[in-house]
Amino acid sequence: MTVHFPFQNSYAALPDNFFARVAPTPVAAPRLIKLNRPLAVELGLDPDQLETPEGAEILAGKTVPAGADPIAMAYAGHQFGQFVPQLGDGRAILLGEVVDINGVRRDIQLKGSGPTPFSRRGDGRAALGPVLREYxxxxxxxxxxxxxxxxxAAVVTGEQVFRETALPGAVLTRIATSHIRVGTFQYFAARRDIEAIRRLADHVIARHYPELTGRERPYHALLEAVIARQAALVARWLDIGFIHGVMNTDNTSVSGETIDYGPCAFMDAYNPATVFSSIDEMGRYAFANQPRIALWNLTRFAECLLPLFSDDQAQAIKDAEGALDSFAEAFSNAYQAGLRxxxxxxxxxxxxxxxxQALLEAMTSGQADFTLTFRRLGEAAGDGNDAPVRTLFQDPAGFDEWVPRWRQRLALEPQTPDQRRSAMHATNPAYIPRNHRIEAVISAAIxxxxxxxxxxxxxxxxxxYRDQPVYAAYAEPPQPEERVLQTFCGT
Known part of the structure; x- marks a missing residue:
């Protein structure tokens, strides 16, 4: 039985300076840890075939499947504000693209599959811990x-990688609507290759924003569309307490997807200044800074597109500034709608x-758990009992002052308590991937x-969003001795 991938590789058909053709490096003894069977079916793949030894070899990069055109993509990026003109896929290889059962084109990429021309003396491999975290x-x-x-999929390679110590090696098979980043545009802008920028922009429009095809000003419309998606995305991050941890321009996808889960984390106790990433010493990518950084990254994207806007640089800048001005309102509208x-x-x-805002400030001063506070508010909206929420606050004074205002505001809404509780439970999760749980999983595996x-x-x-009584402990925040204060990049 042969594992079949219905590849259609549009990015590999772009000019050679967009990527480097490179095959994955074979590994010693691949073993499948986990296959995402529902996703495999969605991609038009046969999960039974992927779970065979032949499938494990493909998912580990030991065997290249028929129809693949393996490439490492070129890109640049601002890393913590400092521009690096060449980064690229240093430990990831794009096998190819498939069109899924919904008609959406998706990349199939192996992460941790060996060195590429962009590895910058790195081994191109991934350790098991970061692979499990990203999965x-x-x-x-x-x-x-x-x-x-x-x-x-996640696969162990049967080999070790060496970081601070020897660790089991692993490969993650990552799926994306594309891996094109703001840094991809920056790569060509740094080389003043306007034709490549135009070619890339046309590819992005065709792939992600086909409704813009034929517009009078398609590249201006592209900037506006990417701004809108990023504004909505980051608002959703804040609404669930997510901290990306490394919002460099090379980790900003033009499709509007969250990409590159390195030192990411979910908050336990709410504090807008929360930072987990061990490499973010100045708090550049702290929780509350994420909207500002998103706009900063989008400004770098706009700079790349300026030559496509107008031959008159002053006019091009004016057009870009007009588009960027829309971010604040788009983000605020999305964020406030989420909070409501x-x-x-x-x-x-x-x-x-x-x-x-008054609730968030009370949560900060009371060191209340972000996820549990909102989940229990849903219960309180249904049964009128505020006590279980109040117990989450080490100092409940702020909550005591706030809750009558909330009750007064709820009284203006026509919904029944049960309707309100159901709606709140559908937007306030009971379960998030808490850091201490992830670390326990990684420790058991390694x-x-x-x-x-x-x-x-x-x-x-x-x-x-579903109550799961048998797994109720997974909803609880960490005990003091379980708290994870730092997360680390997987490179």
Whole structure:
């Protein structure tokens, strides 16, 4: 039985300076840890075939399937504000593209599949821990309804990789609507290759924004469309307490998907200044900074497109600034709408932003868990009992002051308590991939080759908005000794 991938490789048909053709490096003894069977079916693949030894070899990069055209994509990027003119896929190889059962073109990429011309003296490999983290968090984000890359499979290679110590090697099969980044445009802008920028922009329009084809100003419309998607995406991040951790321009997808889960994390106790990433020493990518950084990254994208707007640079800049000015309102509208939903409000009131902000400030001073506070507010909206929410606040004074205002605002809405609770539970998850749970999964896998905790966590997170009494402990925040204060990049 041969594993079949119906590849249609449009990016590999672009000029050679867009990528480097390179095959994955074979590994010693690939073993499939996890196959995302529903995603395989969605992609038009046969999960039974992928679970064979031949399938494991393909998913580990040991065998290249028929029809693949393996490439490492070229891109540049601002990393913590510093521009690097050449980055590229240093440990990832795009096998090819398939058109899924819904007619959507998707990349199939192997992450950790060996060195490429962009590896910059790196080994091109991935350790097991970061592979498990990305699988868990990306699939949790999908279940939460956040646009994201997906994880098709995780494979151990039978080899070790060396970071601070020797670790089991692994490969993640990542799925994306594309892997084109703001940094991809920056790569060609740094080389003043306007024709390549135009070719890339046309490809992105055809692939992600076909409704813009034929517009009088298609590239200006492209900038506006990417701004709108990023504004909506980052608003969703804030609404679920997600911190990307490394919002470099090379980690900003023009499709509007969350991409590159390195030192990412979900907040436990709410604090807008929260930083987990060990490499973000100045808090550039702190939780509350994410909208500002998104706009900064989009400004770099706009700079790349300037030559396509007009031969008159002043006019081109004016056009770009006009588009960028739309970000603040688009983000605010999306974010405030999300907060209203989280509070059980179905209509927009003038004082709603202040009501939401007052709760967030009370949560900060009271060190209340972000996810549990909103989940229990849903229960309180249904049964009128505020006590279970109040217990989450180490200092409940702010909550005590806030809750009568919330009750007064709820009284203006026509929904029944049960309707309100159901709506709030549909937007406030019970389960998120908490850092201490992820670390426990990684520890069991690395130390004992035990993937049962990984499987159980994946099972729980597949239904984040559903009460699961048998897994109730997964909704609880960490005990003080369990808290994870830093997360690390997987390179």
């Amino acid at each position: 868990i968090v990306s699939e949790a984000m999908h279940a939460l309804g956040i646009p994201t890359t997906r994880s098709l 939903r989280k509070l059980g409000l179905f209509t927009a009131g003038e004082d709603d932003p202040a009501l939401a 130390q004992n080759d035990d993937f049962a905790p990984f499987e159980e966590l994946i099972t729980v997170l597949a239904h984040p």
